[in-house]
Amino acid sequence: MFIAAIALIGVVAAGPARGAADGRLASALPVLVGQHEAGAHAHATLNLPIAPTTAPRLPHVLFVLGESLRADDYAALVASGHVRFPGEFPDRITLDDHRTPSSYTAIAVWSALTGATPFGKDSDALGRVATLFDVAKAVRDRNGGPLAITYASAQRRDVLERPNTLAGVTTFSVDDLVGHAVDDEDDVIDLGVDQRLAEKVVSLMDSPGTQTTFTVVHLSGTHAPYYVDPSQVPFQPWSHTVSWNGLPALRNAYRNAIVAQDAALLRMLTAFRRRVGNDPWVVLFTADHGEAFGEHSAIHHGQNLRIEQGHVPAFVAGGNGALSPDMLAALTRYAGQRTTHFDWLPTLAALLGVRGTLPLASVEPGFAGRSLVDPARPLGALAIGNCSASFKCPLDNWGAMDEDHIAYALPWDGDYACLAQQRSRSDRRTVEEIPAADNASCTHLRALANGTFGHQPGKK
Numbered sequence: 001m002f003i004a005a006i007a008l009i010g011v012v013a014a015g016p017a018r019g020a021a022d023g024r025l026a027s028a029l030p031v032l033v034g035q036h037e038a039g040a041h042a043h044a045t046l047n048l049p050i051a052p053t054t055a056p057r058l059p060h061v062l063f064v065l066g067e068s069l070r071a072d073d074y075a076a077l078v079a080s081g082h083v084r085f086p087g088e089f090p091d092r093i094t095l096d097d098h099r100t101p102s103s104y105t106a107i108a109v110w111s112a113l114t115g116a117t118p119f120g121k122d123s124d125a126l127g128r129v130a131t132l133f134d135v136a137k138a139v140r141d142r143n144g145g146p147l148a149i150t151y152a153s154a155q156r157r158d159v160l161e162r163p164n165t166l167a168g169v170t171t172f173s174v175d176d177l178v179g180h181a182v183d184d185e186d187d188v189i190d191l192g193v194d195q196r197l198a199e200k201v202v203s204l205m206d207s208p209g210t211q212t213t214f215t216v217v218h219l220s221g222t223h224a225p226y227y228v229d230p231s232q233v234p235f236q237p238w239s240h241t242v243s244w245n246g247l248p249a250l251r252n253a254y255r256n257a258i259v260a261q262d263a264a265l266l267r268m269l270t271a272f273r274r275r276v277g278n279d280p281w282v283v284l285f286t287a288d289h290g291e292a293f294g295e296h297s298a299i300h301h302g303q304n305l306r307i308e309q310g311h312v313p314a315f316v317a318g319g320n321g322a323l324s325p326d327m328l329a330a331l332t333r334y335a336g337q338r339t340t341h342f343d344w345l346p347t348l349a350a351l352l353g354v355r356g357t358l359p360l361a362s363v364e365p366g367f368a369g370r371s372l373v374d375p376a377r378p379l380g381a382l383a384i385g386n387c388s389a390s391f392k393c394p395l396d397n398w399g400a401m402d403e404d405h406i407a408y409a410l411p412w413d414g415d416y417a418c419l420a421q422q423r424s425r426s427d428r429r430t431v432e433e434i435p436a437a438d439n440a441s442c443t444h445l446r447a448l449a450n451g452t453f454g455h456q457p458g459k460k
């Protein structure tokens with residue numbers, strides 16, 4: 001019975017992982033639409049006060065959000081030369097222990113775009129949280145001009161908790177890329193949606209304009225079933241078939257998909273550099289969550305937050321004076337520490353020169369993360385999980401993490417497992433997780449998880 005249950009979550013994982021966005025949208029929309037119908041449009045569209053930058057020169061921003069990229073596979077592909085995008089930034093600061101608070105796309109993306117924890121909030125509260133688009137829309141450059149903001153996505157538009165956050169943002173979604181409404185991205189992955197997205201981004205970057213650009217690129221092709229470019233298949237044999245004894249071939253398809261995605265990213269980067277010229281720029285890179293290939297009885301993602309699903313690649317790079325010596329020093333200190341998706345929006349606010357300014361006074365108290373370009377602050381303890389008020393997960397699974405521990409439980413666990421992070425000696429990268437001897441951290445994390453979610457998974 002135990003084996004059967006484990007096998008089931010592995011098999012069903014691909015479905016709910018995408019269904020997450022739909023499930024969340026279904027519960028988020030009535031809040032927003034209902035208010036709109038009642039005439040309370042101000043609640044549905046969150047407009048922050050105008051926020052003049054304090055940065056000497058506003059940088060162009062390119063924030064790349066990958067899909068299902070596990071840190072170890074991505075690092076290996078960079079090291080072997082199969083993936084070239086990070087290597088385009090020799091001075092990048094790699095965040096070696098970057099963790100997602102969720103391995104469901106919608107919750108992970110929402111966390112990265114809002115900097116706020118979704119756990120323990122009702123769906124009404126989730127619908128009122130500002131996103132990085134709301135912040136970017138408020139920013140003004142030294143001449144009072146707004147940013148040219150783009151959300152270039154190969155995913156469904158409704159992956160965002162708050163659809164109205166995209167009002168006034170140039171937006172491409174998977175629907176625009178394939179020319180019709182898409183119910184499930186998995187159905188169109190074999191069309192090469194990241195490659196189509198690259199064409200859109202290149203064309204936009206090359207169109208005339210003098211505004212500072214703020215571009216979020218949200219990729220999709222490395223989600224199961226994994227887009228493979230038939231002309232570029234270094235990893236053999238590969239297969240799209242999901243089976244417990246075919247995992248090596250499935251993982252080769254995944255690796256080939258990362259290689260295909262890299263080519264699309266390089267095209268976008270070349271266009272970004274043409275657009276930027278000699279202006280300051282920053283590039284930020286991460287992925288929503290990782291991917292399991294049989295580890296801890298799971299395939300794909302969404303079943304737990306063990307290292308293969310929770311540890312994702314991340315780096316920050318800048319040029320033409322965008323990163324001051326103090327910012328670089330701060331980033332370097334964070335490089336060997338645990339960072340999370342909650343850190344992205346505070347970091348972007350700092351890079352845009354609006355962190356700590358009055359127009360953000362209503363937003364910043366909600367940040368669960370830290371600006372990685374300001375003096376280091378401790379991570380503290382954070383709830384993590386795959387269930388939120390607006391996404392009813394098929395199987396309860398949640399916990400909490402701090403700098404060196406993760407406590408996590410599945411419905412059939414007697415208690416939260418508490419895991420210690422083993423770091424490599426040379427660069428402090430997390431290399432594995434081992435059961436921790438019971439300690440004060442574990443006790444605190446268990447209590448935080450129970451307090452946030454109301455009870456231990458399966459123990460209501």
Ligand SMILES: [Zn+2]
Pocket residue numbers: 067068104105106223288289
């Ligand atoms: Zn995802």
